[in-house]
Amino acid sequence: MPVIDDREGISAKIIQEFFDFSDKRVLEIGCGKGRITMAIAEHSSHVTAIDPLAEDIQTAKQNTPGPLKGKINFIASGIEDFNLPEGSAKFDIALFSWSL
Amino acid sequence: MVHALRKAFSSLNPGGVILEVHDLVDPPRIEIHTNQSEIFAGQLLSDNNFENQRLADQAIGQVIEDGFLLSDQALVYENYLRADTFDSLTDWLDETWESAYIPEGTRRKVIDLIAKSGDESEVVLRMVSRLMELKPTPKFT
Numbered sequence: 001m002p003v004i005d006d007r008e009g010i011s012a013k014i015i016q017e018f019f020d021f022s023d024k025r026v027l028e029i030g031c032g033k034g035r036i037t038m039a040i041a042e043h044s045s046h047v048t049a050i051d052p053l054a055e056d057i058q059t060a061k062q063n064t065p066g067p068l069k070g071k072i073n074f075i076a077s078g079i080e081d082f083n084l085p086e087g088s089a090k091f092d093i094a095l096f097s098w099s100l
Numbered sequence: 101m102v103h104a105l106r107k108a109f110s111s112l113n114p115g116g117v118i119l120e121v122h123d124l125v126d127p128p129r130i131e132i133h134t135n136q137s138e139i140f141a142g143q144l145l146s147d148n149n150f151e152n153q154r155l156a157d158q159a160i161g162q163v164i165e166d167g168f169l170l171s172d173q174a175l176v177y178e179n180y181l182r183a184d185t186f187d188s189l190t191d192w193l194d195e196t197w198e199s200a201y202i203p204e205g206t207r208r209k210v211i212d213l214i215a216k217s218g219d220e221s222e223v224v225l226r227m228v229s230r231l232m233e234l235k236p237t238p239k240f241t
Contacts, residue, residue, distance in 0.1 A: 002188040007179040011121055011229065014177050018231055019119060027111055029104070079104045084111055094108035096120040100101050100156040 008032075011097070012039035024092040029079045030099020034060030034072070040095070041071045048091070051099075052078040101159030105169065109236060118169065118234040120160065124176070125150045128227040130206060132213040133182075134220050139213055142206025144225060148199045160232065167237050174232040181225040186210050189223045 012035065021044040031037045031049035033056050041047045051057055054076040061074050075082070079099075084090065108118055127143040127150070163169045183189035186207075193200050202210070214221050 002185075003181065003183045003192040005181050005192075007181060007227070007229070010177070010179050011231070014175065014231060015119065015121070018173075018175055019117075019233065025113075027108065029108060079107050082107070082111075090113045090116070091111050092113055092116050094112055094116070094118045096104075096108070096118070096122075098122050100104060100120055100122060100159060 008035040008097075009039075012036045015095070016040065016043065019093070021093070025089060027091040027094045029082075029094060029096045031060060031074070031097065032056050034063060034074065036095075036097050037072060037074075038064060038068055041068045044071070044093075046071055046073070048073045048075065048088075050075045050077045050079065050082050052076065101155055102162050105159060105163050105234075109169070117172070119231065120156075120234060121229055121231045122156045123150075123153055123179070124228045124230055125153045125157070126228055128225050130202065130210060131224045131226055132210065132217055133222050133224050134217045138224075141210045141213055142203065144193075144200050144202060146199045147201060151199075160234070163234070167239065169234040170237050172233040172235045174230055176228060176230045179227045179229050181227070183223045183225075186214060186223055189225065 016039065021040050023045045026040060026044050026047045028037050028047055028049040031051045034049060037047055037049040037060065049072060057074045057076040064072055105118065127145055130141045130144055132139045132141055164171060183192065210223060
């Protein structure tokens with residue numbers, strides 16, 4: 001283990017203890033490689049996860065387990081450029097994970 | 101950042117909330133951990149004095165002061181990053197945190213502590229983060 005960054009794992013656990021994501025539609029801003037995204041997707045209705053780094057979005061897509069693929073929409077975008085896809089419902093939670 | 105908060109809010113259903121997490125301005129602690137001990141070696145500093153964290157705090161303060169959002173609840177907790185060697189930590193910092201630096205005295209102390217602790221030691225960066233729930237004030241709901 002050269003470096004183990006526990007921050008997202010610890011934070012994912014804390015965030016879920018702090019807030020009930022059951023059946024919620026979530027917008028995650030600054031999702032990076034999607035570690036928090038995947039944790040909250042297990043309990044939420046749907047997660048739209050955005051990050052301006054296309055490379056991280058690509059990695060996140062590749063790392064998404066099959067059962068979660070239908071619950072997460074990864075988009076390469078910052079919040080300033082993000083527009084809700086036409087016909088999409090709004091969100092119940094917007095989560096800034098180290099991205100403000 | 102204020103604009104980002106407002107943009108996020110515009111994407112929410114009525115009754116929706118914003119959750120925000122970032123590290124506190126406090127400098128992270130550098131520690132050497134072994135099976136038997138946790139030794140404080142010094143602090144990680146930033147040549148921009150943790151400007152990003154400071155600006156995030158200011159933005160949240162601004163939307164609250166403007167009466168746009170209110171802080172419903174907040175939680176402060178500890179986060180960790182663990183490296184097997186000092187070089188691993190400095191490589192990670194070079195790649196992901198350009199403004200961070202380890203003062204020379206702390207650097208020497210970390211290297212000395214690792215040498216004394218042997219192969220079982222790890223270098224731990226201990227940070228403090230805050231998770232906050234923000235809700236729109238009644239006039240914006």
